[in-house]
Amino acid sequence: MTVVRSELVKALTVRSGPALALVAVGAAVVLAAVFVASLPITQHVSVAGALPAEVVSAALVGIDVTAVVLTVLGALVGGAEHATGTVVPTYLLTPRRTRVVVAKAVVVGAIAVVVAAVAAVLCAAVGQGALLLAGSDPVPIDGTLLRSLAGNATGPVLYAVAGLAGAVLTRSTGGGVAGALGLLLVPAVVGWFPGLSLLAPLLPAAAVHGLSGVADPAGAEYLAAAPAALLLVGWLTGMVGTAAWRAEVRDA
């Protein structure tokens, strides 16, 4: 537990951590507003003419920028240790490096959960506000909406941890960001090759879409909520486990 607290102190005592968290929320809200305002261009329908659920869904796309910013934050937590040499006192204080990597993942994950949840709520609020301004009824706050918010918030958490794991594996912030963004792009690449569509339900995007309830039941990547949650846990465990193994076997 002391290692987790120590990693939290580290994350909060450099400007980049809190600053990126604020940017992740602020940018999501701005992007949500842009997506809602551009509905007449992108969907050829006004806010007043669109289904309320479509407006809120458009606003929730703003969370994608939260995922990108939190990916950078996660990668910084892992990569800056090597760039600044802080990894040396870190491993001297906690020679069992798996504990360090797991503690970093817990801290990055916790920060990402809070930031993504706030961003999701604010993005939905942007959509609801736009509906009210247009004279439409807002989307009722029920299980469907809450599931959508929770599911959408899992994406940034997953990619933040992916950024961390990539940075620990490559010992660089850039490597972490590139690795996580690569993971983000895998579904598109898989979509280009018909034979690879069998892999779609195994990808992290399938877990996020399955949890948020936006996956098409007839689509290749469809997963119900429970298997989606298991898949998410599997990806998180696999990424953190691989990073921890690498940290243990390599010289510091």
Add this chain to the structure above:
Amino acid sequence: MITVAGLTKRYGDVLAVDDLSFTVEPGAVTGFLGANGAGKSTTMRMILGLDAPTAGTATIGGRRYRDLEHPVRTVGALLDPRCAHPGRTGRDHLRWMAVAAGIGRVRVDEVLEAVGLAGAADRRVGGYSLGMRQRLGIAGALLGDPEVVLLDEPLNGLDPDGIRWVRELLRGLAAQGRTVFVSSHLLNEVEHTAERVVVIGHGRLIATGAIADLLGRTAVLRVTAADPVETAELATALAWAGGRVEPDGDGLTVRGLAAETAGRIALDRGIALRELATHVRGLEETFHALAHGGAA
């Protein structure tokens, strides 16, 4: 006590540390000497479990570093003063370390005061001079009040007052019975600070022991017979006893023999001496003599 046994580190074709064995005893400052690239830092990193040895072991109190129950309370180390995030304040740098080690905030303030950084504790490390970073690193090493202290080039970047402070600090730690192991390329400083040394070259052990003994091993005798006619006989006798004898003006320069031995040889041969003097080298000369095979 630090015990290094058969320690070896190979990077591809490069043998950085080659079958190194030595011990570092408590209650004394032990200097770790070697030219740049001799393998000092690699050895220290292996002692601290940061790098895995290719062969051999390094233990502290009989246990590998990673097996220590309370690593920071047992060993305090400074390997590189740059190992701190430039965007974090000095106090926060020590704070996360203290939290990880389960040490209270009061101790952070204590070590900041002890190293003379209390006034700059809330400035970001990126604005510190190298000397201030050294002090911060030393503060980190002392945080757990450890029994064993390892410092790699702790004098780099320090002004004369800082060097004097480190010297007194190390002596004080050793006087308390702690094990103090310090690498430095400032040989004169080591001579003033350490009582024992470990000398390595190209990753191999060259010499280890008390500084006074090493200086004696590389001492040079100046021996001159009272009657120049007897110089040749004296040279032969000294060489036969194992001395490396060279003519030097009207006398001889002898390496590898103690003055008492040389005097007794002359006495046994009935050769009167006009001069028998020991020239003891400084640690710097001794180091070069050892490193280049000029000892004994």
